[in-house]
Amino acid sequence: MPLRKSAALLGLILCTLWTHAYAHAVAGMRVFPGTLTFADPGVTDEFDIGWGRAALSGTPGDPAPYISTISLAESKTITPNLALTVGDAYQATGGPGAVSGFGNVAIGVDYGLWKSDSEETLITGAVNASLNHTGSGQIAAPYSVFSPTLLFGRGLGDLPSRLRMLRPLAITGMIADNVPSTTAAPQSLSWGLSVQYSLPYLQNYVRDIGLHAPFNNVVPLVECAMQTYTSGPYAGHTLGTINPGFVWLGRYGQVGIEATLPANRASGRGVGVILGVGFYLDDIFPHTLGAPLLGATPRTS
Numbered sequence: 231m232p233l234r235k236s237a238a239l240l241g242l243i244l245c246t247l248w249t250h251a252y253a254h255a256v257a258g259m260r261v262f263p264g265t266l267t268f269a270d271p272g273v274t275d276e277f278d279i280g281w282g283r284a285a286l287s288g289t290p291g292d293p294a295p296y297i298s299t300i301s302l303a304e305s306k307t308i309t310p311n312l313a314l315t316v317g318d319a320y321q322a323t324g325g326p327g328a329v330s331g332f333g334n335v336a337i338g339v340d341y342g343l344w345k346s347d348s349e350e351t352l353i354t355g356a357v358n359a360s361l362n363h364t365g366s367g368q369i370a371a372p373y374s375v376f377s378p379t380l381l382f383g384r385g386l387g388d389l390p391s392r393l394r395m396l397r398p399l400a401i402t403g404m405i406a407d408n409v410p411s412t413t414a415a416p417q418s419l420s421w422g423l424s425v426q427y428s429l430p431y432l433q434n435y436v437r438d439i440g441l442h443a444p445f446n447n448v449v450p451l452v453e454c455a456m457q458t459y460t461s462g463p464y465a466g467h468t469l470g471t472i473n474p475g476f477v478w479l480g481r482y483g484q485v486g487i488e489a490t491l492p493a494n495r496a497s498g499r500g501v502g503v504i505l506g507v508g509f510y511l512d513d514i515f516p517h518t519l520g521a522p523l524l525g526a527t528p529r530t531s
């Protein structure tokens with residue numbers, strides 16, 4: 231696979247994943263903060279803004295072109311376990327042949343399959359779709375993509391006391407089967423994993439180590455965002471990034487920043503950065519915009 235084409239594909243992967251990144255989910259005492267490259271296993275009311283920039287591989291000796299993305303996404307609960315999502319992203323590339331425009335609009339349905347407060351576990355199923363003819367012809371794919379998705383989160387707060395310093399750890403993950411609307415386009419699997427260490431959990435439920443604002447609300451993490459092609463000329467190839475960073479949690483939202491490092495040679499050689507701001511509508515507007523439309527009494531806090 232040519233390196234430049236691989237890196238360009240990686241940029242498109244990240245553009246798609248950013249559109250689907252949402253904010254926090256809660257199970258028991260555990261808050262799963264929103265990571266920046268794939269959705270978390272929560273069914274919530276939230277609005278998110280993302281920005282990213284990554285260098286693509288260029289000709290040796292020449293400046294590397296880049297790709298920048300701005301994304302918007304919103305999730306709205308219909309019932310406590312059912313939410314509708316919508317998002318889009320604006321993408322611009324630099325260097326020779328620069329193009330810019332909106333990608334296809336992404337819509338989805340999330341349903342909470344399992345929640346255990348005692349085990350700090352969430353499992354959510356989703357069906358997402360990017361709709362053709364809703365984006366720029368220079369940027370958006372000329373076909374739709376349907377993606378049945380499974381997401382999970384597991385906190386380690388139930389570890390024995392001798393391992394209590396590991397209780398702030400949590401893992402989230404996702405896997406999605408991306409099925410294009412035309413057999414001429416390749417099919418792929420998107421998959422991701424994050425490992426998080428919650429300093430708020432450490433301070434409040436394990437041991438107060440004397441951290442003060444803003445550090446007492448920080449969650450350091452590392453996540454990966456990968457895409458493996460299962461058909462077409464790139465079948466068997468995997469592209470993606472490893473992303474170290476952190477998220478700062480507030481009462482009404484969060485701010486996150488991560489570096490993006492190519493996971494393998496095929497994914498390019500450029501290092502990038504992604505930023506995300508999430509607004510917890512269920513906390514900001516618990517009686518109106520943040521409340522499920524059906525089947526629940528609005529929250530009181």
